[in-house]
Amino acid sequence: MERRGFGFVTFAVDGVAEHVSLRSHETCGQQVVIDSAMPPGDTSTSGSFHSGLC
Secondary structure, rough: OOOOEEEEOOOOOOOHHHHOOOOEEEOOEEEEEEEEEOOOOOOOOOEEEEEEEO
């Protein structure tokens, strides 16, 4: 069975999430997919990003 994981990361400094999302990331030999995730009603573009293993 293939295990898939996900997590949420919140950055304290504006702009860091965008910078991190521009680079590729790997965990335990698996490419990590980074997508933005915002709370319902939040229209800002910085802060939290959702990541999931491919």
